[in-house]
Amino acid sequence: MTSFPVGQAAGAASSPLLKNLNPEQLAAVTAAPEPALILAGAGSGKTRVLTTRIAWLLQTGQVSPGGVMAVTFTNKAAKEMLTRLSTMLPFNVRGMWIGTFHGLCNRFLRAHWKLAHLPQAFQILDASDTTSAVKRVIKAMKLDEERFVPKQVGWFIAGCKEDGLRPGDVEVRDDQTKKLVEIYANYEDQCQREGVVDFAELMLRSYELLRDNPAVREHYQNRFRHILVDEFQDTNKLQYAWLKMFAPPPGRAADSDGSGRGTGQSLLAVGDDDQSIYAFRGARVGNMIDFEREYRVKKVIKLEQNYRSFGHILDAANELISRNSQRLGKTLRTDAGQGDPIRVQEAPSDFAEAQWLIEEVQQLHRGGLDRKEIAVLYRSNAQSRVIESALFNSGIPYRVYGGLRFFERAEVKHALAYLRLLENPNDDTSFLRVVNFPTRGIGAKTLENLQDAAKATGRSLYQSVGAIAGKGGANLLAFTNLIDSTRNLTQGMTLREIIEQVLETSGLLDFYRTDKDGAERLENLDELINAAEAFVMQEGFGKNAVGLPVDEVAPGLQTAGTPGAVPDAETGEIMSPLVAFLTHASLEAGDNQAQAGQDAVQLMTVHSAKGLEFDAVFITGLEEGLFPHENAMSDHDGLEEERRLMYVAITRARKKLSLSFCQTRMLHGQTRYHIKSRFFDELPEEALKWLTPRNQGFGSGFAREYQNAWDRGSGLKGMVGAGNVAKPAWVEPPVPASMKPKVSEEHGGLRVGKGVFHTKFGEGVLLTLEGAGADARAQVNFGRHGTKWLALSVAKLTPID
DNA sequence: ACTGGTTTCATTTTT
DNA sequence: TGAAACCAGT
Numbered sequence: 088m089t090s091f092p093v094g095q096a097a098g099a100a101s102s103p104l105l106k107n108l109n110p111e112q113l114a115a116v117t118a119a120p121e122p123a124l125i126l127a128g129a130g131s132g133k134t135r136v137l138t139t140r141i142a143w144l145l146q147t148g149q150v151s152p153g154g155v156m157a158v159t160f161t162n163k164a165a166k167e168m169l170t171r172l173s174t175m176l177p178f179n180v181r182g183m184w185i186g187t188f189h190g191l192c193n194r195f196l197r198a199h200w201k202l203a204h205l206p207q208a209f210q211i212l213d214a215s216d217t218t219s220a221v222k223r224v225i226k227a228m229k230l231d232e233e234r235f236v237p238k239q240v241g242w243f244i245a246g247c248k249e250d251g252l253r254p255g256d257v258e259v260r261d262d263q264t265k266k267l268v269e270i271y272a273n274y275e276d277q278c279q280r281e282g283v284v285d286f287a288e289l290m291l292r293s294y295e296l297l298r299d300n301p302a303v304r305e306h307y308q309n310r311f312r313h314i315l316v317d318e319f320q321d322t323n324k325l326q327y328a329w330l331k332m333f334a335p336p337p338g339r340a341a342d343s344d345g346s347g348r349g350t351g352q353s354l355l356a357v358g359d360d361d362q363s364i365y366a367f368r369g370a371r372v373g374n375m376i377d378f379e380r381e382y383r384v385k386k387v388i389k390l391e392q393n394y395r396s397f398g399h400i401l402d403a404a405n406e407l408i409s410r411n412s413q414r415l416g417k418t419l420r421t422d423a424g425q426g427d428p429i430r431v432q433e434a435p436s437d438f439a440e441a442q443w444l445i446e447e448v449q450q451l452h453r454g455g456l457d458r459k460e461i462a463v464l465y466r467s468n469a470q471s472r473v474i475e476s477a478l479f480n481s482g483i484p485y486r487v488y489g490g491l492r493f494f495e496r497a498e499v500k501h502a503l504a505y506l507r508l509l510e511n512p513n514d515d516t517s518f519l520r521v522v523n524f525p526t527r528g529i530g531a532k533t534l535e536n537l538q539d540a541a542k543a544t545g546r547s548l549y550q551s552v553g554a555i556a557g558k559g560g561a562n563l564l565a566f567t568n569l570i571d572s573t574r575n576l577t578q579g580m581t582l583r584e585i586i587e588q589v590l591e592t593s594g595l596l597d598f599y600r601t602d603k604d605g606a607e608r609l610e611n612l613d614e615l616i617n618a619a620e621a622f623v624m625q626e627g628f629g630k631n632a633v634g635l636p637v638d639e640v641a642p643g644l645q646t647a648g649t650p651g652a653v654p655d656a657e658t659g660e661i662m663s664p665l666v667a668f669l670t671h672a673s674l675e676a677g678d679n680q681a682q683a684g685q686d687a688v689q690l691m692t693v694h695s696a697k698g699l700e701f702d703a704v705f706i707t708g709l710e711e712g713l714f715p716h717e718n719a720m721s722d723h724d725g726l727e728e729e730r731r732l733m734y735v736a737i738t739r740a741r742k743k744l745s746l747s748f749c750q751t752r753m754l755h756g757q758t759r760y761h762i763k764s765r766f767f768d769e770l771p772e773e774a775l776k777w778l779t780p781r782n783q784g785f786g787s788g789f790a791r792e793y794q795n796a797w798d799r800g801s802g803l804k805g806m807v808g809a810g811n812v813a814k815p816a817w818v819e820p821p822v823p824a825s826m827k828p829k830v831s832e833e834h835g836g837l838r839v840g841k842g843v844f845h846t847k848f849g850e851g852v853l854l855t856l857e858g859a860g861a862d863a864r865a866q867v868n869f870g871r872h873g874t875k876w877l878a879l880s881v882a883k884l885t886p887i888d
Numbered sequence: 889a890c891t892g893g894t895t896t897c898a899t900t901t902t903t
Numbered sequence: 904t905g906a907a908a909c910c911a912g913t
Binding site for chain 1: 889897898899900901902903
């Protein structure tokens with residue numbers, strides 16, 4: 088692909104794509120194909136710039152769809168990018184490499200599972216799976232769980248991985264670390280044995296694969312001419328290193344030709360150092376400065392024109408953030424005028440604050456503002472309780488963000504565990520999760536014996552069941568038989584049928600049908616079936632979570648035409664819809680908010696508000712010790728991060744911003760006295776309008792009045808909350824029948840129900856035929872080898888009689 | 889296996 | 904304060 092002088096590209100200037108972009112946005116969109124850093128302020132049209140650039144690159148022929156990689160952090164951001172792109176481009180964008188870091192790593196590892204030393208159907212552990220896996224390791228090592236708290240050990244391991252360290256690489260200074268590293272090593276073995284990977288492993292494994300396989304690395308370096316990274320300030324060390332594998336900086340050893348010129352890709356990093364609020368989970372703002380230096384970025388493009396907020400709000404944000412010392416430097420501006428001043432409320436107590444909030448919300452709503460355009464932000468989740476209670480008692484619909492997501496619900500996880508065991512019975516995490524749920528008389532003692540037996544032989548729990556047949560083994564045997572027979576029973580079934588069958592034979596349905604409050608759980612299990620159905624429809628089976636444009640997979644990998652499927656080069660085997668769905672479930676935990684459609688006030692932490700915007704925003708609990716949080720106040724960096732957090736909070740507001748704080752607050756069961764947040768002193772006085780007299784003392788009549796009104800304060804007991812059944816966000820309108828995967832009875836002499844022969848798997852029975860042409864795929868039961876999906880363009884299947 | 893009482897802990901979180 | 908985890912007793 089030739090890169091011609093940009094900006095002057097024929098027709099580019101007149102392209103309707105570039106209309107209405109401001110000069111900075113235009114510069115970013117049409118930047119030359121070389122490393123670039125874009126400092127994108129809040130509300131500066133960052134996503135628009137990213138998507139327009141991709142569209143422009145494609146439209147001007149500078150790159151083909153397969154040559155673009157765009158990385159985000161959240162599924163939401165990735166989805167948004169895809170949606171916007173699909174309206175700008177005349178072709179299906181699904182096949183492009185646009186996704187989250189983890190999603191793309193997954194694609195990559197599925198395509199190269201052999202090189203990655205993983206089973207093709209490897210499963211992904213979510214956070215809670217990881218913790219319980221770690222817990223098992225600690226137990227097996229007979230270590231003190233007080234000293235080695237599973238969750239913390241999990242963080243340690245993730246931390247190591249995010250620094251690119253394997254157990255052997257960790258520097259051991261003390262006994263504690265030494266033990267931790269041992270746990271890490273054993274945990275690794277266990278995961279490998281069970282064929283599972285955690286989130287950090289997805290990243291590290293694909294990084295190592297690229298690092299250790301020059302041919303693969305070069306292939307991808309040649310392929311991806313344009314790499315775009317969103318929210319670059321949130322990248323950790325490993326993610327940055329991973330990006331470098333695809334686009335090595337000039338003059339490094341990783342250079343494919345050793346010329347010292349780099350490999351000619353254009354790596355475009357978009358970020359905002361002022362919105363870096365995830366240092367506590369390993370994000371390195373420093374990556375931005377490193378990037379600028381290592382890639383010899385010629386010019387940093389700053390997007391400072393804000394299209395979201397009125398002047399007072401931006402003034403406040405600018406003034407506040409200017410107090411931070413370590414900044415790349417950027418000042419937001421707007422053409423929108425000053426707007427309303429920022430209202431500030433001092434309340435005598437947290438109850439009073441909530442009550443004031445209610446009045447304000449009602450007034451705004453009466454004034455014509457949708458409730459969903461009103462957000463109440465707080466620093467920590469615990470603060471939501473009082474506010475929820477007040478809203479509930481006033482009958483104002485509200486929605487709390489955070490909390491359990493759909494695929495994290497216990498009943499859903501149980502169902503998924505059974506499904507995983509069908510695919511991989513050696514998944515001990517899933518085995519332990521459901522071996523005695525619903526209860527089948529398998530107690531702790533039995534399981535301990537089983538685990539001992541498994542440890543002694545280095546086999547999985549499932550494989551060790553026979554070994555302890557004597558002691559309590561009968562029930563265990565019944566369980567493995569249940570799994571095996573369900574597996575046989577579901578051969579050849581559709582995903583929907585498999586799940587229905589599993590729910591039934593596992594006893595889950597019966598259990599919840601008799602459980603007194605199982606109704607909601609049954610609904611969620613029903614929703615799981617719907618989700619699976621929607622998944623199959625939308626993805627068209629076979630692609631899915633993998634979504635690799637098959638003609639561009641990797642050197643030496645022959646692939647079928649199914650968009651997204653990644654068949655094995657030798658056998659043509661593709662992921663089954665079940666594996667694809669399980670992958671989807673771990674990679675995208677689903678929505679965590681109930682009643683998405685309703686017009687309700689939005690309650691969330693400042694962290695989860697990042698990236699969102701509302702007409703009216705309330706930032707509550709602005710007290711020293713809470714916001715900024717006391718745990719962050721000890722060091723300079725911590726305080727600066729709190730300030731950035733406040734900056735993020737302020738810049739969420741479009742029209743109206745209100746700040747509030749309390750003199751007293753119920754915290755950990757005790758009434759605590761606070762002074763107002765130092766952030767008030769860092770905001771421009773002209774932009775603020777104090778609703779209460781400044782510096783009011785404690786216990787004033789004003790205070791007592793509210794206090795009395797709220798002392799009887801009704802708790803949350805018996806309240807139903809804002810809806811119970813999570814509606815998964817991925818369920819979209821039903822797909823017309825014409826778009827459903829084509830099912831046929833016959834293909835090139837193959838007939839459903841007849842025998843077939845495969846060079847590797849031998850004889851089998853053809854169960855299903857789907858799709859046509861290069862897309863055609865078949866499901867075959869090979870008996871001993873199990874049931875497999877095959878891409879017919881790769882797999883050599885011959886009919887037999 | 890289930891229950892009810894006791895203890896412990898409390899910042900932010902996506903994948 | 905309140906939840907979640909843990910433990911002891913039936």
